[in-house]
Amino acid sequence: MTETPPFSGSLTRRRFLAAASAALLPAPAFAQAMGEGNVDIAIVGGGAAGIAAARKVADAKRSYVLLEAGPKLGGRARTLNVFGQNVDLGASGFARGDGTLAESAQAAGQGLVALPSGRRLFDGRREAHESGYDAFAAALGKARRDLLVAADSGKDPAAATILAAASGAPATVSGWSATAAAFLGPMSCGRPLASLSALDLALRDAPPDDTTGPAGMGALMEALGAWLNVQTDAPVTQITNAGRLHMLTVRNQRTPIRARAIILAVPAPVIAAGAIRFNPALPPRFANAFRAIPAGALEQVAFLLPGNPLGLEPNETVLARVGADGKVPPALLRGRINGSDVHVLTFADAQAREIAEKGETAALALVRTYLGATFGIAGDTVKEVSASRWTSDPLFRGALAAASPGQGAQRRVFADPLQNRIFLAGDYVDTSGWGTLTAAWSAGEAAATRALRLVGDGPA
């Protein structure tokens, strides 16, 4: 498996001029005004949220730096070259009509391609009948309505309690209700329904992904950040409130960066784990809110499945009915990536944690078991896999952050600034779109707007 070379994309003339004239660190005029190593706005974390924020700050011609701990931009949108194909092992698409990501991509000259709508349902090794599709749609609609009713009641029990009470059976039994429950819970949030807040799930209202980048979402993110003032391999370890400026300590850099405002766009579990020290410490309200949304585990595994045995169109998604014996955990298949033989399975919760801990040997065994039990595909058809490990990577510590029972209202805390100068951005901030690329992008832009308002027109 090799990483794709940085996507060259197309740097438009407008972007190039903006980049060149945006008083980027360490431009001499700016350094004189602010002092060497100082910026108006420091952005921490180079995923979708950080990239969107930095683009907006650069467009406003304020000085800034985007500090990314890893070797490249993109965060949980990461495209790898696997089995000769560009394959996303994180976000693989987004909802075109949701927020401004599509608009930004198009303005930057980046092409977009449509994903097939809906998903293919399988039942007992073959495609489901119409009645299966109807049953799944009805079960999903009912589960969402039941969660909304529960949210309206003002209580916030575990989502499993609501779905079990409504169906009269535990949400773990087989059938289309169980499949819908698995889709809403572990498959979307990486945790069992028993550990998820009914309120947080009820409020989640993200439209389905219908669009992707032709070279992958990771490549698209890199292209959108290509002209920004970025420091990679620059993990921020401490943020200190120094009065009118905040100081950011970056590992292996002797001089801290001083900023008038900070946009913090690192994953919530990274903050919850204390990977960045705050001086003074995070106020209890924020510390509690971060603890209230623990990480869920989702890992993706790419493999070759020659001959299109499932009869799929390029980039189709397949969901199989949860089996009666409950032995095979649910997973989501993305088939025939860009029309090739490469397929990707997403595993959740316990299986995802196993992949994150043990790596590709465990992933290969899980893929073979799943394909055999679900589609009757012989185990040795898949010889080799390439797997993500978001959950064990200290820069991510999970796939996304979902609230625990009783904690669904905590997400609102993230809308407030921290110490008046730190604006939180990332996919965990939005109360309805959380856990998506478009929510991260919008949160980055919103944080930038607020930070720009704070720094105003003049230097500190």
Ligand SMILES: Cc1cc2nc3c(=O)[nH]c(=O)nc-3n(C[C@H](O)[C@H](O)[C@H](O)COP(=O)(O)OP(=O)(O)OC[C@H]3O[C@@H](n4cnc5c(N)ncnc54)[C@H](O)[C@@H]3O)c2cc1C
């Ligand atoms: C397996 C998987 C599949 C997904 N599929 C989809 C999908 O199909 N569609 C969709 O919309 N969403 C999907 N998502 C969710 C989507 O990827 C995220 O919501 C989105 O990418 C989050 O963007 P972000 O900018 O908030 O955070 P991130 O992308 O996580 O970026 C945060 C950045 O902060 C950096 N960082 C961490 N610590 C520090 C530090 N101390 N200093 C500096 N930088 C630091 C990290 O290296 C990272 O680059 C998926 C996620 C996963 C894991």
